[in-house]
Amino acid sequence: MKRVQGRTAVLLASVASVALVAGAASAQTVKMGIPTFLTGAGAPAFGIPAKEGVELIIRGINNGELPAPYNSVGLAGRKIEPLIYDEAGGGTKQVTELRNKVQKDGVDLVVGYISSGTCAAVARVAEEVKVLTLMTVCGTPRVFEELVKKPKYLFRTMSHGTGNNTGAARYIAAKHPELLKDGFIGLNQNYAWGQDSWRDFSLAMKIVAPDVKPARKQQFPKLFSGQYGSEISALLRAKPKVVHSSFWGGDLEAFIAQANARGLFKRKTFILTVGETVAYRLGRKFPEGQIIGTRGPYGMYAVGIDTPLNNWFQKEYRKTYGYPPAQPTYQYAQGILGAKYAYDKAMKDNGGKFPTTDQVIKALEGATYTSLAGTVRMALSNGHQAVTEDRWGVTVWDEKKGEMVVKDVVVFQPECVNPPDGVLSVPWLEGGMQGAKCG
Amino acid sequence: MTKYMDQTGWALTLGLAVLIVVNFFIPEWFRAILLLSLARGSVALGLLVLWRCGLISFGHALFYGFGAYTVALIVKYLGITDVFLTVACGVVVAGGFAWILGFLLRRYRGIFFALLNLAFSMILYGVLAKLESLGSTDGISLEQTTYLWYEPEGAANKTTLFFFAAVMTWAVAMAVHHYLRSTLGYMTTAVRENEIRLEYLGYSAERAIHVKYTISGLVGGFGGAIAAMTIGHVDPDSMAYWPISGDFVFIAILSGTGNVGAPFIGALLYELIRTYAFEQFPGIWQLIMGGTLLLIIMFLPNGLWSLVDRWNQRRKERNRLEARAQEEKA
Numbered sequence: 001m002k003r004v005q006g007r008t009a010v011l012l013a014s015v016a017s018v019a020l021v022a023g024a025a026s027a028q029t030v031k032m033g034i035p036t037f038l039t040g041a042g043a044p045a046f047g048i049p050a051k052e053g054v055e056l057i058i059r060g061i062n063n064g065e066l067p068a069p070y071n072s073v074g075l076a077g078r079k080i081e082p083l084i085y086d087e088a089g090g091g092t093k094q095v096t097e098l099r100n101k102v103q104k105d106g107v108d109l110v111v112g113y114i115s116s117g118t119c120a121a122v123a124r125v126a127e128e129v130k131v132l133t134l135m136t137v138c139g140t141p142r143v144f145e146e147l148v149k150k151p152k153y154l155f156r157t158m159s160h161g162t163g164n165n166t167g168a169a170r171y172i173a174a175k176h177p178e179l180l181k182d183g184f185i186g187l188n189q190n191y192a193w194g195q196d197s198w199r200d201f202s203l204a205m206k207i208v209a210p211d212v213k214p215a216r217k218q219q220f221p222k223l224f225s226g227q228y229g230s231e232i233s234a235l236l237r238a239k240p241k242v243v244h245s246s247f248w249g250g251d252l253e254a255f256i257a258q259a260n261a262r263g264l265f266k267r268k269t270f271i272l273t274v275g276e277t278v279a280y281r282l283g284r285k286f287p288e289g290q291i292i293g294t295r296g297p298y299g300m301y302a303v304g305i306d307t308p309l310n311n312w313f314q315k316e317y318r319k320t321y322g323y324p325p326a327q328p329t330y331q332y333a334q335g336i337l338g339a340k341y342a343y344d345k346a347m348k349d350n351g352g353k354f355p356t357t358d359q360v361i362k363a364l365e366g367a368t369y370t371s372l373a374g375t376v377r378m379a380l381s382n383g384h385q386a387v388t389e390d391r392w393g394v395t396v397w398d399e400k401k402g403e404m405v406v407k408d409v410v411v412f413q414p415e416c417v418n419p420p421d422g423v424l425s426v427p428w429l430e431g432g433m434q435g436a437k438c439g
Numbered sequence: 440m441t442k443y444m445d446q447t448g449w450a451l452t453l454g455l456a457v458l459i460v461v462n463f464f465i466p467e468w469f470r471a472i473l474l475l476s477l478a479r480g481s482v483a484l485g486l487l488v489l490w491r492c493g494l495i496s497f498g499h500a501l502f503y504g505f506g507a508y509t510v511a512l513i514v515k516y517l518g519i520t521d522v523f524l525t526v527a528c529g530v531v532v533a534g535g536f537a538w539i540l541g542f543l544l545r546r547y548r549g550i551f552f553a554l555l556n557l558a559f560s561m562i563l564y565g566v567l568a569k570l571e572s573l574g575s576t577d578g579i580s581l582e583q584t585t586y587l588w589y590e591p592e593g594a595a596n597k598t599t600l601f602f603f604a605a606v607m608t609w610a611v612a613m614a615v616h617h618y619l620r621s622t623l624g625y626m627t628t629a630v631r632e633n634e635i636r637l638e639y640l641g642y643s644a645e646r647a648i649h650v651k652y653t654i655s656g657l658v659g660g661f662g663g664a665i666a667a668m669t670i671g672h673v674d675p676d677s678m679a680y681w682p683i684s685g686d687f688v689f690i691a692i693l694s695g696t697g698n699v700g701a702p703f704i705g706a707l708l709y710e711l712i713r714t715y716a717f718e719q720f721p722g723i724w725q726l727i728m729g730g731t732l733l734l735i736i737m738f739l740p741n742g743l744w745s746l747v748d749r750w751n752q753r754r755k756e757r758n759r760l761e762a763r764a765q766e767e768k769a
Contacts, residue, residue: 038722085721090677091578095670096471100714103468120577121672129467140577147580190569192577223568223576 695742
């Protein structure tokens with residue numbers, strides 16, 4: 001009995017000392033909670049590349065390695081202490097985790113979230129627990145249009161999903177009207193992201209190509225089904241030459257393998273709205289001549305953007321991980337640069353002293369900041385929702401570089417594919433995209 | 440001791456008192472974990488009722504999901520935010536479905552029973568994930584809840600919800616405990632031990648199972664309703680997907696079937712293990728959870744409650760020995 005008591009005492013003492021050390025270390029850092037998919041279906045295509053981007057950009061910020069305008073050390077001079085954790089497991093778990101991170105671990109801000117489902121679940125909680133939250137990837141416009149209409153702590157540092165599908169519609173209508181002769185058809189996973197993507201795309205098509213009709217029956221296979229034999233047969237038989245698909249991750253890889261074997265990509269042109277997520281992973285097996293998007297100017301579209309910041313990122317990423325950075329890598333890094341911009345600016349406005357969260361929020365609201373690929377403007381929802389330009393092009397294999405690249409790239413300005421401030425996405429599309437400015 | 444208050448009854452009441460007192464001393468994240476433990480413990484309590492008659496369900500997220508979504512849909516489409524009404528509806532809808540499904544499921548035992556439940560829960564998942572009007576995979580967010588005429592704001596909101604959930608859970612646990620001690624309740628063990636003998640005694644085993652299944656559904660729906668209000672959001676992945684059913688079985692195994700209080704202790708322990716595994720081992724936390732389950736099955740096959748049972752037995756044994764020693768002395 002005595003020995004057990006002794007052991008318990010040692011255990012308690014060590015727990016206490018760990019707690020003390022942890023307390024001491026956090027005094028002069030900014031604690032950043034970073035949720036991303038570390039396990040499950042979202043990990044290979046989104047979560048892990050995102051985490052790699054985060055680790056690289058935080059290393060750059062903490063060591064002061066980044067080129068201008070981010071060449072100072074840390075956030076407002078304090079190093080980032082990242083707490084990267086798993087986004088898997090659904091909304092309930094993420095709401096609990098967000099509370100844990102804020103109320104137990106005392107994070108100063110949260111940067112991350114990939115799934116729209118998670119974003120919808122945590123949006124109100126972030127406001128409730130008053131933690132500065134920069135959503136990085138999730139696409140659902142509902143976050144600010146329905147759930148948190150007057151955000152204070154909540155931001156999103158990339159365009160929401162509507163802009164991407166509007167861009168897709170504009171691209172196909174302008175560059176390849178000949179392909180649309182027989183209409184177009186959809187192949188989307190049967191869940192919120194797939195349903196929203198198809199709705200936005202078909203609404204946008206009604207406006208940019210009013211004479212073109214969608215096929216009578218769309219394909220909505222179930223999420224993570226992995227077998228697409230019957231869908232491929234249906235698409236081969238269908239008349240339209242253009243297929244819209246918001247497939248991603250493992251489902252997209254499986255679909256490409258099965259469709260390649262049956263020659264589907266030779267007979268149809270696909271618009272893969274987030275196809276770039278698997279293009280580098282598949283390498284040569286990714287079909288050429290397909291229209292792919294990245295929900296902005298990220299990944300493959302950022303390859304050629306010649307700024308010192310982007311060159312540093314491309315070079316260091318390829319050096320560290322041995323392959324090129326894809327869209328989630330850029331999108332997460334963009335969120336962290338948003339935090340860096342806001343902290344640094346708030347410190348400047350605060351006379352060089354470390355800013356409060358309220359000051360950081362004020363600095364980020366409605367701001368325009370330089371990201372790796374182009375400029376981010378916090379233009380919508382009271383300056384809490386970002387817009388960026390949207391790029392579209394066609395895949396082609398570059399023999400010399402040994403990787404997939406894009407050609408025939410068209411750059412759409414943010415005003416061209418996003419609703420103006422104060423206008424909701426679906427009504428904007430249904431009302432004929434009033435106020436869209438395409439220079 | 441009265442008819443309603445035996446040792447367990449007093450322990451549950453003491454537990455309720457402790458919860459109400461600690462509420463004022465705990466950080467908010469821990470209160471959220473306690474709330475979730477009450478909700479998930481309730482579903483595990485539903486499993487316990489079935490388990491006592493030797494049945495296990497791999498799909499109890501079905502009733503959890505029904506409870507949670509009923510609350511969310513009532514708030515969304517009818518604009519009713521009163522918790523007494525929404526929770527009652529959640530419980531009734533889940534219990535009603537359990538009663539309907541009971542006509543089919545009461546005819547099955549063992550693995551067939553377990554997997555049929557799984558099948559039904561995945562049908563619910565499929566429907567929820569596909570229908571945009573039910574929020575699809577993005578789910579539905581709940582508005583602020585109200586309590587009759589009382590509309591708490593800010594911090595009071597969480598405390599009120601916590602008190603409400605604690606008191607209601609106490610009532611549910613008491614009711615289930617009382618049921619298990621009734622004649623009908625004791626039939627659970629009889630069903631497990633020898634169904635044919637039970638039938639010869641003049642009882643219908645199928646009807647006994649049907650009643651238990653309905654109770655199990657009612658309690659599961661209650662858990663789901665509390666969870667929906669705790670989280671403020673429902674989505675199919677966290678309410679109806681099969682790993683959620685797995686969580687409930689995990690909690691049931693962890694707690695053991697010895698007492699109606701056990702599932703709540705088990706649920707709290709489960710939440711705590713998960714929280715710390717998640718924090719310390721972000722990439723392999725599932726492995727820690729699986730390892731824990733394995734250890735429990737190997738070393739405490741009857742769950743945590745077997746520790747209490749063992750302690751009780753040892754105490755009885757000691758009392759007996761002491762009594763005998765005194766007798767001999769006399």
